[in-house]
Amino acid sequence: MMSHQLGQPPDGPAAERPRPYPRHAAPHTPLRPMWCCRACGQPWPCPMARLLLRSEYEDNPISLSIYxxxxxxxxxxxxxxxxxxxxxxxxDMFTRFVAWGPHRRPIVEPGGGC
Ligand SMILES: [Zn+2]
Structure with missing residues (x-):
């Protein structure tokens, strides 16, 4: 018998970024399943995690968006x-996780061409 149900999607990426900074400090990575920061306790991504992620992915903003x-x-x-x-x-989830990231479409396209 064929099933028409889709399978469970695979897991997403491991939540292991940003790397600890300074090197021996607690990393500002999410504590699952609550998704609060393991270093400062704020909802993840906390301000420090956002800053560190932007720095870590400075040369590869597409990878940051995918992550x-x-x-x-x-x-x-x-x-x-x-x-x-x-x-x-x-x-709220989109705003918290994605909207602050590097790829946001401007309200008006630069140059205003048609
Ligand atoms: Zn934090």
């Missing part, structure tokens, strides 16, 4: 499993 989208997926899955009734909205 953030993967973690958005992982965090959404964790937080909905943890608290299905009280999980953040998709808009």
């Amino acid at each position: 953030l989208c993967g973690l958005l997926y992982e965090a959404t899955r964790d937080l909905y499993r943890l608290n299905p009734a009280g999980a953040p909205s998709p808009t």
Whole structure:
């Protein structure tokens, strides 16, 4: 018998960035499944994690966008499993994980061509 259900999507990227800075400090990486920062306790990505990620991916902003989208997926899955009734909205999750990242389309395209 053939099933028409799609399989479970594979896991997203490992949440191991940004690297610790300074080198021996606690890393500003997410503590799962709550997705708070393991160094400072704020919702991840905390301001320091954002700063370090921007620096770490300065030469490869596309990789940062892909990484953030993967973690958005992982965090959404964790937080909905943890608290299905009280999980953040998709808009809030997108704003928290992706919207601050490097690739945002300007409201008006530069040059204003047609
Ligand atoms: Zn932090």
